[in-house]
Amino acid sequence: MKIMCLNGWGGKLYDKLLPYLTEENPDILCLQEVVHTPVTEKDWLTYKDGNHILPQRANFFRDVQTVLPNHIGIFCPASQGILWDKETKIPSQWGLATFVRKSYPIIEQIQGFVHKSYSPYEYGEHPRSRNAHAVKVFDYKENRTVVVAHMHGLRDLNGKMDTPERAVQAQKLMSLTNELSEKNDALVICGDFNVEPDSETLKILSKAGLTELVTTRTTKGTRNSQYKKKSKFADYMLVNEHINVFDFKVIFNPEVSDHCPLLLTI
Template sequence: MKIMCLNGWGGKLYDKLLPYLIEENPDVLCLQEVVHTPETDKGWLMYKDRDHILPQRANFFQDVQTALPDHIGIFCPASQGILWDEEIKIPSQWGLATFVRKSYPIIGQIQTFVHKSYAPYDYGEHPRSRSAHAIKVFDYKEDRSVVVAHMHGLRDLNGKMDTPERMVQAHKLISLANELTEQNDSLVVCGDFNVEPNSETLKILSKAGLTELVTTRTSKGTRNSQYKKESRYADYMLVNERINVLGFNVIFEPEVSDHCPLVLTI
């Protein structure tokens, strides 16, 4: 089974991302920063937050679903705010999504929030609402159940330091994963956590019996040349003792986002 985790950057590089996804064809794709705008058929809209202006694929969720027709896509919104078509305001939902190959039956799932709750009318002030999603699938080839949980950790404008809110979201994430995970289940926990490698978040997950793969497999981080800030780590993937890691890679080429895809084969 191949599991991929990626912050999709709102589809800014979708012309490179979609061919990459088609070629890699993961069995489970955990995707953060997903845009879903059912009120328009426009290809592109603009996100504006003070001096932060970013083009967004208006229906990024559907773009990926079309690229992966053999997968079931589940969109988990964290908020609905405004994107712009020149001077026209268009309501748009933002969150994360999970795509699962149809041959792996989904036998359980939970969607919840790790920070705040659903923001229905505005993206809100930072740190904004953040959601998490966990699915449990049955792997017939290996005769086992596999739980995959991911979140998009909160963004604090002051940086990636430890905060009480980040510790709370780490506990909420592991609680979410454990709610689906029975004694003999394999468990993968991943996402854009928005923390540094020495963070309390990773210590909390480690105390819960999970082994982190990124920091033990690379010293280059999980950011590529699209990302201009100094910090190079944001994304992580962890596994429990039931997981036999056949391969794990942080993908720096091709650049399909300002984050690197994390690809795990179990």
């Protein structure tokens, strides 16, 4: 089974990302920063937050579903805010998506918020609402159940330091995952956590019996040349004792986002 985790950057580099997804064709894709704008057929809209202006693929969720036709796509909105078509306001949903190959039946799933709650009319003040999603699938080849969970950790404008809110979201992530995961389930937890490698978030997950893969395999971080700030770690993938890691990579080339895909084969 091949599991990929990626912050999709709102589809900004979709012309490189979609061919990459087609080629890699992961069995389970955990995708953060997903845009879903069913009220428009526009290809591109613009996100504006003060001086931060970013092109967004208007129907990024649909774009990814199109290149993964043999997968079930599940979109989990964290908020609905405004994107712009020149001077026209367009309501657009933003959140997570999970894509699961149809040959792996989804026998249970759960989604919930790890910070704040659903914001229905605007993206809100930073740090904004954040959610998580977990699926339990049956792997017929290995005759077992596998739980895969991911979240997009809150973004604090002051940086990636430990905060009480980040500790709470890590605990909520574990609580949500534990509702789905039973004693003998193989478990993978991943996402753009927006924290440093020595963070309390990773310590909380480690105390829950999980082993983090990124920091044991690279010192380069998980951000590529598209990302101009100094801190290069953001994304993590953890596994429990029932996971036999056949291969794990942080993908620096091709650049399909300002984050690197995390690619796990179990």
